[in-house]
Amino acid sequence: MRLALVSDIHGNLAALDAVIADMKNRQIQCVVNLGDSLSGPLLPLETAERLRSLPWLHVAGNHERQVLRLPIERQNSTDAFTSRQLNPTNRHWLAEHADPCDARLHQAQMWPQHLGDDVALCHGSPRSDVEYLLETPVGESARLASWAEIEERLAGLVPEHITLLACGHSHVPRSVRSAAGLLIVNPGSVGLPAFEDDHPHPFSSYHRIENGSPDARYAVVEKRNKQWSCELISVPYDHESMALLAEQRQRPDWAHGLRAGRMPRA
Template sequence: MPRWALLADVHGNRLALAAVLDDLTRRNVDRVINLGDSVYSVLQPRWCAEQLAQIASISISGNQDRILFEEVQTAQQNLSYRFVQADLGPNERAWLANQPATAIVDDMFCCHGTPSSDTTYLLEHVTPHGVQLQPEAMILAAIQGVSQSLIVCGHSHIARTVQLANGQLIVNPGSVGIPAYNDDLPYPHVMQAGCPHARYAIVERNAHGWQVEQYAIGYAWQDAALTAQHNGRENLARWLATGRAQLDD
């Protein structure tokens, strides 16, 4: 059976993606799946799009890929949005524009957030008091109608492997490019890996079911942080350098 590498939430981080691709050369991987949010940041979006277009057998669209092709009022165009729009070329735009929201391959269902929403966490439940593992009943409701034995997702930037009572397995490989961030919806919260490493996963089916390997790869994250700082994103620089975030970032 093929060994699939799962990459998600690269967010234009060239140094992190290059380190992951280098690590993949030693892992006997057959194919690569890219789970979306490939370019959105003030780092190196065009380079990352070029690389992912070459190496990924399957790429799906994330919410921050999709937004690049929607009508966005000038007042709502933040620094990252403007940076990516200026950096991407026509080939990279065409690659992003043609990505599906979901894909099915090898008894595996691929989505960015949930099967029906690229802005909703599948495995995390955000409350006024923080972020918790999603109750199984809510996960089952979100994947209703999905029959594949493995579901792979991104969006939360948190590496998780969750086994359901019905036998289905869900894997989030974590974020290649941004290990932490804060958000206001549905309540103010932070997502943080706790370390600045680039994350990805490998899945392979054997006689006992799906085997999952989660990796945290060291790379020159201080250099990535300096790029973010130079391009006007002090908060992103802190997230990249530490893997931690605060509500007021």
């Protein structure tokens, strides 16, 4: 079994196309998209059309939930821009994604023809689509979560037979394996390598995520001899075209993050 994991495309069609091209020679059997596919000031409609043409499996992220369920006047600027771009066909397609509000952890029986029965998926953590699983915001940055923190966030929701748990949301490419053999993989973000967030956390009210590179990220996981291995992949692409588009949309913060993989300092 050889799977590709993507997440957090955020309407960056150029990055998505670069990742798709990179996958072509990797003997991928199935691609799983872990959510936050469209929201942002870039190309949400065009990205939706591209994704609709692909035989991928999709889990909804927090931005899918916000676009579909919040009144537009309550949406933030990136979600509201996306909401105004989408037509009914694409909104219906988005609503068909596996919904984190209906099932906190998506196990393989949802897609038995594609995934092994030891695979589970979530966008953030098994208990929340806005919680990082492998990182902990502290002050203005985010550190690697301790295993005790990860176990708390798993909240007893991952059955013992699961050996691969895929997550997204933090945009940080990372893999962690427990002593018991559970491999947790975050493929990183296809389309947004840096961002700022003021969502409240126990040790932080504002933090930055910065990967330090403009590259698109995804992961390939493979099962051999009953164990999963992971390759975290970094793909260069024409990020300047997307940065210029962000500037045209009056989003210099996105433009800076897309160019540098870091957020601007005052």
